[in-house]
Amino acid sequence: MAKQEKKVDAITSMDVDFAQWYTDIVKKAELIAYTSVKGCMVIRPYGYAIWENIQRLLDGMFKETGHENVNMPMFIPESLLQKEKDHVEGFAPEVAWVTHGGNTRLEERLCVRPTSETLFCEHYADIVHSYRDLPKLYNQWVSVVRWEKTTRPFLRSREFLWQEGHTIHATAEEAIEETERMLNVYTRFCEECLAMPVVQGKKTESDKFAGAVSTYAIEALMHDGKALQAGTSHYFGDGFAKAFGIQYADKDNTLKYPHQTSWGVTTRLIGAIIMTHGDNNGLVLPPAVAPIQVVIVPAAMHKEGVLEKAEEIRAQLAAAGIRVKLDASDNSPGWKFAEYEVKGVPVRLEIGPRDIAAGQCILAARHNGEKTAVSLEGLVGAVQEKLREVHDGLYDAALKNREAHTYQCRSIEEIQTALAGGDGFIEAMWCGDESCEDEVKAKTGAGSRCIPLTQKQLSDTCVCCGKPAKCMVLWGKAY
């Protein structure tokens, strides 16, 4: 079918230039636009609608697990940021500093929050006094700023949108349980809503969040074989509580330090969706977060009864809670096919005079191009079933891709050989020494992504030094 002008600029093939393929998609699917603010972007309606769906689903999961939303200031006074030593060392080099209000120089400079632990701690010190005040299970949906040198839409930008959960508990056990609970919430969200399989693990010491006792993360494998950290959950112990003087009177009337966590996911998840499911024709969206789940493209639109039938179907699907759009514009069906293909709409519903006569319509799945004729009777059920099929198909394909690009290695040479054909995940044993971690990265390019929670005993010795191994590490090049 002839495509119109708009689509002349094809998307670069991901095999030719993966980075350009990615940039083409974020632009052509109208997810973002660039601005004159270096490293910051406009998230356009179609991109923002994906984020709104992510927010709605995650926020529901947070509320189900007892969390409440709050809103902290976007500024942190320099003295407050400095209270926890490791934290300030990790973040100070990459914050934006406000030095003037109007024409007046501020007495103390303020940073634009890169993350809000310090603000939450100040607040806890104000409101937590007794064991009755615990736990506090908070979250906020805001943007944060980190002054990155190189930036890419969604993956690494100077300002990005995220949620940051912050909780405070009477005991270490409760806080650790919370840290793991939220890692599981993220895992469930990625797998059930984004159709993206992830590996759960703990970060090594060198890769922990600034100020954390332990950092958990979920890692996903992208089309190009690179790893993407999709979410993190941190256990802080009582380090922040001690730095900020947060204490509570326990039941036994002694003063104790509470234990804290924080956890977050960002608009980076949109980048993960693109690089997990996208193809050379554009974006491919998992149904749970697609702004449009089904687009109806009528054929021979001006023939009697076609538009009426299409509208009847639209109303029927919408009433069942399906996000559906009927494109009754004057553009050709070919233009429309290309448009919604680039935009990754999971299911296209085609209907024309012959379909109507036969009491059916065509459902075309974006991810594999499969077309199925389905009866107009019981259409809602058939569409819901198709959306589930699409989700499962996306998940299975992503899992297969990850499995095909995960290599178990017993030596540096094996890692080098495995990665010679392209990037991927490496599973290999590690002695626990940072020097070996560094050496693996230096020699193979693959850094430690995490220590998977599900361990395998691949061998008894470290892949690098040959000394006794402590654990299996997942290695890879990362975004």
Added chain:
Amino acid sequence: MAKQEKKVDAITSMDVDFAQWYTDIVKKAELIAYTSVKGCMVIRPYGYAIWENIQRLLDGMFKETGHENVNMPMFIPESLLQKEKDHVEGFAPEVAWVTHGGNTRLEERLCVRPTSETLFCEHYADIVHSYRDLPKLYNQWVSVVRWEKTTRPFLRSREFLWQEGHTIHATAEEAIEETERMLNVYTRFCEECLAMPVVQGKKTESDKFAGAVSTYAIEALMHDGKALQAGTSHYFGDGFAKAFGIQYADKDNTLKYPHQTSWGVTTRLIGAIIMTHGDNNGLVLPPAVAPIQVVIVPAAMHKEGVLEKAEEIRAQLAAAGIRVKLDASDNSPGWKFAEYEVKGVPVRLEIGPRDIAAGQCILAARHNGEKTAVSLEGLVGAVQEKLREVHDGLYDAALKNREAHTYQCRSIEEIQTALAGGDGFIEAMWCGDESCEDEVKAKTGAGSRCIPLTQKQLSDTCVCCGKPAKCMVLWGKAY
């Protein structure tokens, strides 16, 4: 009933000290907490839940009227802010400036957005080229920063949450229609969701938004007789389009400048709710935005069957979409009564063994203390009816208060006399000269709030100079 420690600190009476009464409520209803960031606040879960309800309802109204959400950067380069002359003059003196990223001085300083017209204009210049690209109907939910000298929670803070709608249209007529449409949306929202009557009007020249051709506003009267601007809607003409070089090819193939609008409401609305409905016992929330609409307080909770019945009722009301909380904590009923009174929960549902035996429960309305016994059969309908009654009662009381404190005046002396007994709205004629506007304010303290869209011909001459009057102005002291 004996109240426990927590409630010993009573709320200051609004007649004794209105400002302290307000501060007591925002603190004791746990809406906000102060921080070490001067002029910024923590919005606590109960306060933020009100904002979430406001967001959800307004966002629905925006989407119904065809608007899409986007997200712009929080930073504006100084050169971009300066492109529209009036706009920069209005905002530059009160913006926060970012001068450093990490340890590096920025080549150009960036302000933290005080409002985002300039960013939207830059984006329009990028994406608007043809009449086919128009209109764009955008909105964003973000926070903005204005470096205010004196601040008060919700009413005036250095950072506040808001939504800012930004639209661009082919013609002036369409843009003006949009400006008025959104003023009507705000009016409907304030009256139908916040139970707060407002006066619609146009701002005088001296009070317009920086860069606007005309600014519309809605004004509400608070308990203390002061006016509060609850929302604004601006028509920009093609001034910004010219400053930013935004042009589109019209159907006739000539290049034209499009016309723009913007409109916004802020967390200030929470301040308006407090000062419109609150009383000396605390907050009083309109049902549509109350985080808890009904609180169930069981009496003789430990008697057999009471908690079970209370839980059954909770589940029933929740299933009907009512935001209900059962407080089964060990605190005394008296403590609970006081707690939810301070927090302004619209309806308290009391149930004890005698009620259960009689097949009834008690509904107590927060705003007027009225108690009604209602049958447990058909309880959902009775509660819904009660919530509607509460809404209507709040609206009527607010309207009566406004009417009782609105004075029609024909001379400066009449204004002075009217305001001698306390603040209020003044309706008086005006010649249109800024000098008279200034003189009225200097002599009476009442500034021009707006030129009401619904005009009355109170006299033929200006209240100040006696020259022929052009219109009736609403005057008052303002937040």
